[in-house]
Amino acid sequence: MSSRSRYTSPVHAGARFVAQRLILKPAIWRMTTVTVLGQENLEGVTGPYVVVSNHSSHLDAPLIITALPHKLSRYVAAGAAADYFFDVWWRKGLTSLFFNAFPVDRTGLRGRKGLATSLLDDGVPLLLFPEGTRSRTGEMGSFKPGAAALCISRDVPCLPVAIVGASEAMPHGRNWPDRGRPPVYVTFGEPMRPEEGEKVAQFSERIAKEVRSLYDYTTSYREDHA
Numbered sequence: 386m387s388s389r390s391r392y393t394s395p396v397h398a399g400a401r402f403v404a405q406r407l408i409l410k411p412a413i414w415r416m417t418t419v420t421v422l423g424q425e426n427l428e429g430v431t432g433p434y435v436v437v438s439n440h441s442s443h444l445d446a447p448l449i450i451t452a453l454p455h456k457l458s459r460y461v462a463a464g465a466a467a468d469y470f471f472d473v474w475w476r477k478g479l480t481s482l483f484f485n486a487f488p489v490d491r492t493g494l495r496g497r498k499g500l501a502t503s504l505l506d507d508g509v510p511l512l513l514f515p516e517g518t519r520s521r522t523g524e525m526g527s528f529k530p531g532a533a534a535l536c537i538s539r540d541v542p543c544l545p546v547a548i549v550g551a552s553e554a555m556p557h558g559r560n561w562p563d564r565g566r567p568p569v570y571v572t573f574g575e576p577m578r579p580e581e582g583e584k585v586a587q588f589s590e591r592i593a594k595e596v597r598s599l600y601d602y603t604t605s606y607r608e609d610h611a
Contacts, residue, residue, distance in 0.1 A: 389500070392462050392485055392509050402455070404483050410451040413444065416562045417554050421452045422603065423573035427544075430457060430576060433505045436544045437532050437592055439525045439600060440514035441552035444562065444569065446484055449512060449546055452571040462504055463512040464489035489513070501531075505539040515589070523552035525597060533589035537579050543592055545574035547599035549607055572603045 391397050413419070438449060446463050453461065463484040480486040487500055501511060513535075515528035536543045547570075554567035574595055579588045 418566045418568045426575045436512040438546040441520040444551040461510045521557045528593040530589040534585045542576040545595045547572045549603040570603045
């Protein structure tokens with residue numbers, strides 16, 4: 386089996402189902418109190434797409450993957466930092482098993498864009514964090530344009546997501562969530578497509594604005610339901 390074909394392999398997808406739904410989700414959802422908002426926005430989503438989210442914790446990818454319905458998450462490939470998740474064999478193996486991961490340069494998609502576009506062409510949805518690295522403060526950083534460029538070049542929708550509470554539940558430098566099942570929130574927005582004539586930088590800015598809006602909405606929701 387070629388290295389690229391593993392991303393679409395039904396055998397690998399079956400192994401991921403066991404890893405994600407029988408190991409990862411029970412563990413994450415038992416250690417935290419997860420609230421998922423905006424699930425109605427996922428209705429009608431089919432084919433390849435690019436999930437874009439803020440990033441402040443190692444909980445982020447597990448939360449998104451396990452909050453997505455299985456029909457949408459089955460083949461999702463998560464972009465993971467090449468210099469960390471692919472630097473040693475065991476971490477590469479676990480990341481590939483649980484997240485169907487592919488390596489991403491922390492500066493964006495430089496040098497890896499060919500793989501990302503090929504995966505979308507193969508029908509594989511992607512999960513990307515355009516900030517490039519985890520926020521140390523929990524505040525959103527600027528978005529790099531790689532995700533927007535992929536959506537435009539491959540004519541696929543962007544699925545914006547906001548995560549609130551993950552940085553408090555498992556801050557930067559921690560490898561395990563705090564005790565007491567801290568609350569975390571995952572909010573899915575409506576799928577986005579570039580407008581006619583919209584440039585990559587403009588679409589990227591609009592995506593970032595939408596994720597920030599979802600983040601603010603979720604923060605208000607958390608405060609109202611505390």
